[in-house]
Amino acid sequence: MSLAHTMPSEEVASKPSTDAADSIVPIAVVSTEAARRLRRNRSGPGSSDRYVVGLVTPIVDEDIIEDDDTHSLLAQNHEQYSLPGDIGGDVIQSCQLDSAYDDDDYAGIGWGKAMFLIVNAGLGAGLLNFPEAFHEAGGIVLGNVIHVIFTACALGSLLIIGRCASERNCKTYQELILQMCNPCWSVVTSLFISLYCFITCITFIIIIGDQFDRVFASYVGMDFCHRWYLHRKFTMTISSLPLIFPSCFKRIDGLRFMSYVGVLSIFYLMAIIVEEFYLGSYPKGPVIIYDSHWSEVVNVLPTICFGYQCHVSSVPIYSCLKKKDGPTFAKACVSAIFVCLTIYTISANYGYLTFGSLVSGDVLLSYDARKVQVLVAIILLGIKSWTTYPILLFCVREAVSDLYIQIRSLSPVEASLDEPIRRRIIAIVLWLASILMASFTPNIDIVVKLLGSLAAFFIFVFPGMSLLQLVLCESEMNSSTKSWREVGWCAVGVMYVMLGMFTFGLAFVLGIENMLDPDESTPLCE
Numbered sequence: 001m002s003l004a005h006t007m008p009s010e011e012v013a014s015k016p017s018t019d020a021a022d023s024i025v026p027i028a029v030v031s032t033e034a035a036r037r038l039r040r041n042r043s044g045p046g047s048s049d050r051y052v053v054g055l056v057t058p059i060v061d062e063d064i065i066e067d068d069d070t071h072s073l074l075a076q077n078h079e080q081y082s083l084p085g086d087i088g089g090d091v092i093q094s095c096q097l098d099s100a101y102d103d104d105d106y107a108g109i110g111w112g113k114a115m116f117l118i119v120n121a122g123l124g125a126g127l128l129n130f131p132e133a134f135h136e137a138g139g140i141v142l143g144n145v146i147h148v149i150f151t152a153c154a155l156g157s158l159l160i161i162g163r164c165a166s167e168r169n170c171k172t173y174q175e176l177i178l179q180m181c182n183p184c185w186s187v188v189t190s191l192f193i194s195l196y197c198f199i200t201c202i203t204f205i206i207i208i209g210d211q212f213d214r215v216f217a218s219y220v221g222m223d224f225c226h227r228w229y230l231h232r233k234f235t236m237t238i239s240s241l242p243l244i245f246p247s248c249f250k251r252i253d254g255l256r257f258m259s260y261v262g263v264l265s266i267f268y269l270m271a272i273i274v275e276e277f278y279l280g281s282y283p284k285g286p287v288i289i290y291d292s293h294w295s296e297v298v299n300v301l302p303t304i305c306f307g308y309q310c311h312v313s314s315v316p317i318y319s320c321l322k323k324k325d326g327p328t329f330a331k332a333c334v335s336a337i338f339v340c341l342t343i344y345t346i347s348a349n350y351g352y353l354t355f356g357s358l359v360s361g362d363v364l365l366s367y368d369a370r371k372v373q374v375l376v377a378i379i380l381l382g383i384k385s386w387t388t389y390p391i392l393l394f395c396v397r398e399a400v401s402d403l404y405i406q407i408r409s410l411s412p413v414e415a416s417l418d419e420p421i422r423r424r425i426i427a428i429v430l431w432l433a434s435i436l437m438a439s440f441t442p443n444i445d446i447v448v449k450l451l452g453s454l455a456a457f458f459i460f461v462f463p464g465m466s467l468l469q470l471v472l473c474e475s476e477m478n479s480s481t482k483s484w485r486e487v488g489w490c491a492v493g494v495m496y497v498m499l500g501m502f503t504f505g506l507a508f509v510l511g512i513e514n515m516l517d518p519d520e521s522t523p524l525c526e
Helices: 009-014 025-041 067-079 086-096 110-123 126-137 140-168 173-181 185-221 230-241 245-248 251-278 296-307 311-319 324-356 372-408 412-439 445-478 486-518
Strands: none
Touching: 009 025, 009 185, 025 067, 025 245, 067 126, 110 126, 110 251, 110 311, 110 324, 110 372, 126 324, 140 173, 140 245, 140 296, 140 311, 140 324, 140 445, 140 486, 173 311, 173 372, 173 445, 185 311, 185 372, 185 412, 185 445, 230 372, 245 372, 245 412, 251 372, 296 445, 296 486, 311 324, 311 372, 311 445, 372 412, 412 486
């Protein structure tokens, strides 16, 4: 027996709830109405007022049932749609998910903890590529200018995402695109998120393997890989079991403690790059201060996009906030981007000044791993990768789950009943696949530019489309002539879309060229 009849949200909203004989109100819609009424009372304006059935049939707790109107409405529908025997209570209880969507009974996190999650998601493998990117961009001056401009744009798109998520009460990036655009774009977003985050997870596994190789090469010898227990395929897999695998099933706010460790690790890495500039003695090539060739300036764009990869995870982080509103999320975003800008700028400039044109695509490979402080930095970089991997896996896990629900055309009740086992199966398959593919990928340079092309959609294109849709909706509600303010916001949205498409095309072409003519790199152990 089905839990309740389904009907369009407009039809439910248009019929009086007191006329039980002429109207059929689904239990799922009634409970959603009650839950959102309480949420609006707690958090103020900004929550969605539409009567829709989401992926979850919410449980109406005691605080909600204290509302007399809601209690009467639930009682009327319980009499009409009661389930036989003891099925009703068990089915409704089982519809509550143990995931990021269950936020009614969860207190939430403050903006400071959200900042650490955003920083941990943004800082990562891109840090290693920034010194070489500054060289490719035409020197220190142009590298810093382009970096600051695109960082400001990335911050603006984060604020746009926060504004839209607050208006529509979204919990994932693909749900935001569904609310702001249409179901087709939501499917495209889910596909892009799945591909982008999954490849990024592979990148983090490769980084972990690289750090193991550096340590073994320095202290065991250059033939370390001939011992099976020191080979990178074994070390990547065995190290992921206790450190990554258990975290693949957590909700995103449960990873905040790992984020503290990850952020502190990056600060230490930045300090080592600065320290080695002053105290180290390394071979150094020519340092370019300024080169105005535009064909070289744009080379830095994919690396910057890849470096600021926190936009996909920003919406789930927003949904975990204790106070879900735009200003609170803006404080977390501004603080996080400022931290990322500071670390990237210092690391890129000092790393490039240390080696000049001889800088490696992975700047940490250029340092002497026999030094204790460098060895600690290598180990901490591996730990940083372990702490960031679960955040990206959470995003791809939710995107794959949404695609599965849409392909199978599952009802909200069916989707919620199967959610726990589906979440575990998807996480296990993704973890195994990332380990397998990382074992046969030689280095991260092959995929960084291609990842930057996909990141351009999340940082520029989709936020620009969402801003345009938000302005148009507000203009229709006001039913008045467009003001200069609305015209200005529309221009900003168009600029973001155009900038994103340009960056995507550029990064994609550079990525294909890099794959067809890769840089020759000598492995530590053949």
